[in-house]
Amino acid sequence: MSESFIQSPAAEMIELLEELAAFSAPGEGVTRLLYTPAWKQAQQFLLNRAEAGGLKAYSDSAGNVYGRLDGTGSDGKVVLTGSHIDTVVRGGKYDGAYGVAAAFTALRYLSRVYGPPLRTLEAVSFAEEEGSRFPLTFWGSGNVTGLYDGSEAENCRDAEGMTLREAMTGSSLAGDKSPAPRDDIAAYVELHIEQGIVLERTGTQIGVVSAIAGQRRFAVSVKGTANHAGTTPMGLRHDALAAAAEMIVQLEHSAAEAGEPLVATTGRLEVYPNTPNVIPGEVMFTLDIRHSDGNELEAFCAAAVSAFEEIAKRRGVTVNITARLSASPAPMDRGLSGELESICTRQGRTYRTMVSGAGHDAQLFAPLTRTAMIFVPSRAGISHSPEEYTPPEELAAGLDVLIALLYKLGYEDLNDNGLTPHNTKERWT
Amino acid sequence: MSESFIQSPAAEMIELLEELAAFSAPGEGVTRLLYTPAWKQAQQFLLNRAEAGGLKAYSDSAGNVYGRLDGTGSDGKVVLTGSHIDTVVRGGKYDGAYGVAAAFTALRYLSRVYGPPLRTLEAVSFAEEEGSRFPLTFWGSGNVTGLYDGSEAENCRDAEGMTLREAMTGSSLAGDKSPAPRDDIAAYVELHIEQGIVLERTGTQIGVVSAIAGQRRFAVSVKGTANHAGTTPMGLRHDALAAAAEMIVQLEHSAAEAGEPLVATTGRLEVYPNTPNVIPGEVMFTLDIRHSDGNELEAFCAAAVSAFEEIAKRRGVTVNITARLSASPAPMDRGLSGELESICTRQGRTYRTMVSGAGHDAQLFAPLTRTAMIFVPSRAGISHSPEEYTPPEELAAGLDVLIALLYKLGYEDLNDNGLTPHNTKERWT
Numbered sequence: 001m002s003e004s005f006i007q008s009p010a011a012e013m014i015e016l017l018e019e020l021a022a023f024s025a026p027g028e029g030v031t032r033l034l035y036t037p038a039w040k041q042a043q044q045f046l047l048n049r050a051e052a053g054g055l056k057a058y059s060d061s062a063g064n065v066y067g068r069l070d071g072t073g074s075d076g077k078v079v080l081t082g083s084h085i086d087t088v089v090r091g092g093k094y095d096g097a098y099g100v101a102a103a104f105t106a107l108r109y110l111s112r113v114y115g116p117p118l119r120t121l122e123a124v125s126f127a128e129e130e131g132s133r134f135p136l137t138f139w140g141s142g143n144v145t146g147l148y149d150g151s152e153a154e155n156c157r158d159a160e161g162m163t164l165r166e167a168m169t170g171s172s173l174a175g176d177k178s179p180a181p182r183d184d185i186a187a188y189v190e191l192h193i194e195q196g197i198v199l200e201r202t203g204t205q206i207g208v209v210s211a212i213a214g215q216r217r218f219a220v221s222v223k224g225t226a227n228h229a230g231t232t233p234m235g236l237r238h239d240a241l242a243a244a245a246e247m248i249v250q251l252e253h254s255a256a257e258a259g260e261p262l263v264a265t266t267g268r269l270e271v272y273p274n275t276p277n278v279i280p281g282e283v284m285f286t287l288d289i290r291h292s293d294g295n296e297l298e299a300f301c302a303a304a305v306s307a308f309e310e311i312a313k314r315r316g317v318t319v320n321i322t323a324r325l326s327a328s329p330a331p332m333d334r335g336l337s338g339e340l341e342s343i344c345t346r347q348g349r350t351y352r353t354m355v356s357g358a359g360h361d362a363q364l365f366a367p368l369t370r371t372a373m374i375f376v377p378s379r380a381g382i383s384h385s386p387e388e389y390t391p392p393e394e395l396a397a398g399l400d401v402l403i404a405l406l407y408k409l410g411y412e413d414l415n416d417n418g419l420t421p422h423n424t425k426e427r428w429t
Numbered sequence: 430m431s432e433s434f435i436q437s438p439a440a441e442m443i444e445l446l447e448e449l450a451a452f453s454a455p456g457e458g459v460t461r462l463l464y465t466p467a468w469k470q471a472q473q474f475l476l477n478r479a480e481a482g483g484l485k486a487y488s489d490s491a492g493n494v495y496g497r498l499d500g501t502g503s504d505g506k507v508v509l510t511g512s513h514i515d516t517v518v519r520g521g522k523y524d525g526a527y528g529v530a531a532a533f534t535a536l537r538y539l540s541r542v543y544g545p546p547l548r549t550l551e552a553v554s555f556a557e558e559e560g561s562r563f564p565l566t567f568w569g570s571g572n573v574t575g576l577y578d579g580s581e582a583e584n585c586r587d588a589e590g591m592t593l594r595e596a597m598t599g600s601s602l603a604g605d606k607s608p609a610p611r612d613d614i615a616a617y618v619e620l621h622i623e624q625g626i627v628l629e630r631t632g633t634q635i636g637v638v639s640a641i642a643g644q645r646r647f648a649v650s651v652k653g654t655a656n657h658a659g660t661t662p663m664g665l666r667h668d669a670l671a672a673a674a675e676m677i678v679q680l681e682h683s684a685a686e687a688g689e690p691l692v693a694t695t696g697r698l699e700v701y702p703n704t705p706n707v708i709p710g711e712v713m714f715t716l717d718i719r720h721s722d723g724n725e726l727e728a729f730c731a732a733a734v735s736a737f738e739e740i741a742k743r744r745g746v747t748v749n750i751t752a753r754l755s756a757s758p759a760p761m762d763r764g765l766s767g768e769l770e771s772i773c774t775r776q777g778r779t780y781r782t783m784v785s786g787a788g789h790d791a792q793l794f795a796p797l798t799r800t801a802m803i804f805v806p807s808r809a810g811i812s813h814s815p816e817e818y819t820p821p822e823e824l825a826a827g828l829d830v831l832i833a834l835l836y837k838l839g840y841e842d843l844n845d846n847g848l849t850p851h852n853t854k855e856r857w858t
Contacts, residue, residue, distance in 0.1 A: 194660065195657055195660050196656075196657055196659075196660025196661055196662075197656070197660075197661060197665055198660075198662065198665075201665065213659065215659070217705060227625075227626070227810055228624055228625055228786065228787060228810060228812060228813075229692065229694035229696055229717045229719075229786075230625075230642065230644070230692060230717070230719050230785075230786030230787045230788070231623065231624050231625025231626075231627075231785070231786035231787050231810065232625055232626060232692065232786070232810060233625075233627065233689055233690070233692065234681070234684050234685055234689070234691070234692060234693075235685075235689075236626055236627075236630065239681075239694075241677065241695055241698065242677060242678070242681045242695075244674075245673075245674040245675075245677040245678050245681075246674075246678050248670065248671060248674040249671070249674050249675050249678055252663070252668075252671050252674075255663050256663055256664075260662055260663070260664075261662070262663070263658065263659060263661065263662065263663060264663075265658035265668075265705075265706070265708055266670055266671075266709075267658055267670075267700075267703070267704050267705040267706055267707050267708065267709060268700065268703045268704060268705045269670065269698070269700050269703070270703075271696075271697065271698050274696070274697045274698070274699075275696050275697060276646060276696040276697045276715040276717055277694070277696055277717050278696050279694055279696065280695075280696060286705040288658045288659070288705055288706050290658075290659050356659075356660070357657065357658075357659030357660035357661070358657060358659045358660050359659075381656055381657060381660065381661060383657060
């Protein structure tokens with residue numbers, strides 16, 4: 001990389017994004033799964049690029065990669081920024097990799113323009129977030145925040161039967177023990193594509209995330225009576241699909257009444273016996289319900305369960321609702337969100353405060369430290385697909401906002417930048 | 430079989446039913462598919478039993494088997510009674526076989542008790558009705574009534590790739606040319622299990638069928654937009670499953686409003702991509718709509734299509750509705766239905782007039798000749814299953830009613846029994 005200042009940080013970042021996209025298993029889009037060769041090459045590439053860029057490059061035993069700019073100040077705390085390097089199968093170039101490329105580029109830029117910071121800054125490429133190889137998610141940030149202690153790796157197997165432990169040991173980058181959780185993070189900032197259609201639909205450049213929505217997922221089983229479609233009068237039926245259909249319409253109506261940011265979805269549905277001339281005897285369907293407020297989320301789910309039970313009773317079918325996943329909402333730091341809004345205003349960028357409906361590494365940091373997320377638009381909301389896309393000027397806008405926030409957190413007087421010791425209880429009231 | 434009169438016709442029929450049930454491919458229930466060894470054995474068994482019972486036994490080139498009692502009268506017409514000998518895969522003992530066993534038993538009984546009839550009576554075991562081996566139905570009665578001319582057999586293949594023609598030729602019972610349609614049938618009477626729950630639910634012994642319902646079947650394709658379940662606000666969705674659910678609820682409501690005998694069913698539904706955290710982009714579902722009145726059926730279907738299009742438009746999804754099957758209603762002969770009601774009254778049996786929601790061989794005879802169907806209860810409405818069952822006393826009641834009607838049609842003065850030359854146009858007004 002040349003020493004010239006002609007290349008803007010945006011151009012450097014976009015070049016880095018393209019280089020990362022090349023580290024992929026063969027096939028459409030980008031496939032870069034935890035501890036695979038493409039993954040190792042990408043992380044090794046980042047280590048080398050960080051080193052060459054003047055950052056202190058290192059990795060931990062889970063395979064997370066860091067580029068560190070030591071601060072001249074003395075509180076020993078770190079401002080961390082980045083995202084995850086892994087992808088889904090046949091994913092896009094931007095999901096995770098954008099935040100990684102932006103983080104490493106931002107630090108290199110700040111270092112070259114302003115010299116060493118007062119507070120230590122670190123760019124991170126988390127090893128894994130998507131759960132696309134092994135049946136767990138956030139393996140990278142989860143090890144850093146103490147969600148995992150390493151014992152999970154023993155019995156967790158991929159589709160070929162290899163354990164996470166074996167794959168971890170086999171990777172020259174990772175070790176065979178999990179790293180200790182970090183307690184030196186003063187703030188975590190993550191830049192990410194929206195993976196939704198709101199920014200594009202409203203013509204807005206930047207999303208300032210107020211919270212990552214909590215999630216509840218359920219499996220619903222409706223059991224009626226299968227019977228002959230021709231010979232069973234309507235009034236004598238216990239049609240499991242008609243019952244499920246009424247529940248789905250009811251859920252949609254309730255979600256509309258609850259208003260944003262409540263979202264409720266039935267994504268998967270199976271009918272038994274699924275034959276044109278047989279009244280369905282059994283239906284299974286899923287619920288995916290999200291809200292940024294834990295109480296509202298809980299209340300909505302309880303009301304939905306009640307409503308489904310009433311429908312089932314009226315129709316003479318049985319309904320069983322099993323909870324499958326429960327993730328609490330993760331509020332972002334108000335001080336940092338406020339600072340982001342100020343930055344957008346100063347930079348003349350349109351922005352909106354919004355809830356992140358998708359989960360991110362940031363949700364693991366939110367209970368532990370001051371956390372912020374910045375969104376850029378996703379074309380047509382497409383993600384987890386080779387069609388994933390954000391125009392270069394929007395990618396550049398996100399980088400500019402990130403750089404400004406990192407400057408605030410890393411280079412301004414420690415007493416003035418609001419990063420006083422973090423009190424978790426205060427932030428939750 | 431002994432010459433003794435000690436065995437009632439009911440006991441003889443039930444024994445015959447058990448003997449027929451033994452002719453099956455291995456496995457649960459009864460599997461007796463067209464032109465398979467089990468099928469050939471059953472038809473050959475019937476030929477032998479008919480001969481031994483004093484009937485003139487013969488088969489046609491499609492493999493239909495007959496037992497004939499020549500009448501002493503001179504109009505050359507035949508009163509035909511029977512049903513189909515084939516089954517679905519893993520079916521029950523009664524569907525079709527009951528009508529066959531009853532027909533052959535009734536003729537043997539009438540012959541022994543009353544001697545030769547005035548009008549020729551024939552019991553028939555139709556070769557095929559279910560469509561469970563080859564992709565067509567009513568191969569037996571369809572050849573007799575002229576629905577098929579034999580050309581269909583050339584290109585029609587089973588799951589193993591064998592053509593109907595090859596299978597027909599390979600069966601020692603059938604020939605290689607289709608038989609000519611018959612024009613000598615003065616009346617057709619079919620005794621059958623209800624395959625529904627109405628008789629059992631209302632505690633009624635006999636169903637006098639007023640008509641076989643017409644059927645319309647459709648494939649409905651709804652296309653919306655697949656999107657992230659977490660990041661897409663409710664108001665910006667084009668959820669194909671929510672749209673389909675509303676259509677299904679609407680169809681059920683309309684069917685209830687229309688009242689009996691209208692039945693409307695969505696039996697099969699498929700969601701794409703069918704993933705819990707993705708808003709469904711596409712749904713395919715089937716419609717099976719039946720009514721005994723052709724105009725009502727048509728009007729209901731047209732209204733349903735209209736309603737679906739309105740729902741789709743309102744939701745910003747597209748809907749495509751393709752007709753898959755269309756069968757006209759088949760009214761039964763009023764004179765014969767009236768006679769059946771009188772017989773039930775005389776025999777002290779509870780009965781109700783009802784529409785047959787399922788298709789039967791009788792529907793092919795209805796446009797051509799005076800046709801009647803008699804139902805007996807099905808336990809829990811179960812059919813097409815090893816669990817299919819009707820208690821012996823109900824089977825016996827059906828046989829008694831059939832015997833009484835055959836006596837009326839075969840042994841009473843030809844001028845008094847109402848079987849004047851058949852005028853199709855009259856019967857339809």
